[in-house]
Amino acid sequence: MTRQFFVGGNFKLNPTSREAKRELVNILNKATLNPQTEVVIAPPALYLIPVLELLRKDIKVAAQNSHTKNSGAFTGEISPVQLVDAGIPYVILGHSERRTLFGETSVIVAQKTRAALDAGLRVILCVGETLAEREAGSTQKVVEEQLRAVVTLLSPGDWSRIVIAYEPVWAIGTGKVATAAQAQEVHADTRKYLTSAVSPEVAESTRIIYGGSVTAANSKELATQPDVDGFLVGGASLKPEFVDIINATAV
Numbered sequence: 001m002t003r004q005f006f007v008g009g010n011f012k013l014n015p016t017s018r019e020a021k022r023e024l025v026n027i028l029n030k031a032t033l034n035p036q037t038e039v040v041i042a043p044p045a046l047y048l049i050p051v052l053e054l055l056r057k058d059i060k061v062a063a064q065n066s067h068t069k070n071s072g073a074f075t076g077e078i079s080p081v082q083l084v085d086a087g088i089p090y091v092i093l094g095h096s097e098r099r100t101l102f103g104e105t106s107v108i109v110a111q112k113t114r115a116a117l118d119a120g121l122r123v124i125l126c127v128g129e130t131l132a133e134r135e136a137g138s139t140q141k142v143v144e145e146q147l148r149a150v151v152t153l154l155s156p157g158d159w160s161r162i163v164i165a166y167e168p169v170w171a172i173g174t175g176k177v178a179t180a181a182q183a184q185e186v187h188a189d190t191r192k193y194l195t196s197a198v199s200p201e202v203a204e205s206t207r208i209i210y211g212g213s214v215t216a217a218n219s220k221e222l223a224t225q226p227d228v229d230g231f232l233v234g235g236a237s238l239k240p241e242f243v244d245i246i247n248a249t250a251v
């Protein structure tokens with residue numbers, strides 16, 4: 001089975017003007033992109049609908065977060081059914097910034113994932129260890145614990161709408177990218193975990209992408225790894241080099 005290469009751009013809380021947002025979209029609209037690669041960009045919530053309207057239709061749009069509930073007294077939240085209603089197909093959940101800065105536990109991330117799938121969204125599910133956890137030798141334990149909470153709330157059929165993003169916290173926004181070997185090791189172990197926790201078919205078909213200081217310069221080597229099925233790009237998704245990352249697998 002071949003897994004379609006997937007490149008996501010997580011704009012985080014950037015840019016800060018409608019004009020700058022339009023420029024980012026224009027770069028992508030003008031670019032020659034590898035048609036074999038699935039491309040998804042995640043602008044801030046306020047820009048989701050304008051980006052959807054401006055952006056070429058072969059690039060998809062993702063929200064950066066969604067709530068566990070679809071409506072009600074939840075000030076400041078965005079609901080999965082609202083995203084679907086707005087024509088947004090994807091949501092990023094469990095990003096380390098949500099976990100560490102906004103107190104999202106693995107259980108909350110799992111509940112959000114369940115709610116997003118129930119509404120009809122696809123989910124880019126982020127997992128990853130801190131530097132201290134890596135140095136303590138507990139990388140795989142941490143990644144599996146984060147995934148286990150989700151596994152318990154999903155049925156095997158749900159996994160066709162999940163992309164796992166392995167994002168080691170120590171590599172996010174630090175310029176310290178995981179080596180191709182480090183990424184491959186965690187991706188392969190994660191696939192092994194899915195084999196036993198869900199099924200061999202789900203393990204084989206689920207895309208596991210890497211995130212953390214991905215650049216045009218390091219993306220090509222990372223992309224050669226058999227279990228690296230794409231990238232989730234932060235800082236570099238705000239620059240023209242994002243196009244080169246999208247095309248990292250082009251020969």
Ligand SMILES: O=C(CO)COP(=O)(O)O
Binds near residue numbers: 171173234236
């Ligand atoms: O968090 C990330 C993507 O979700 C990665 O961010 P950077 O590419 O800026 O390290």
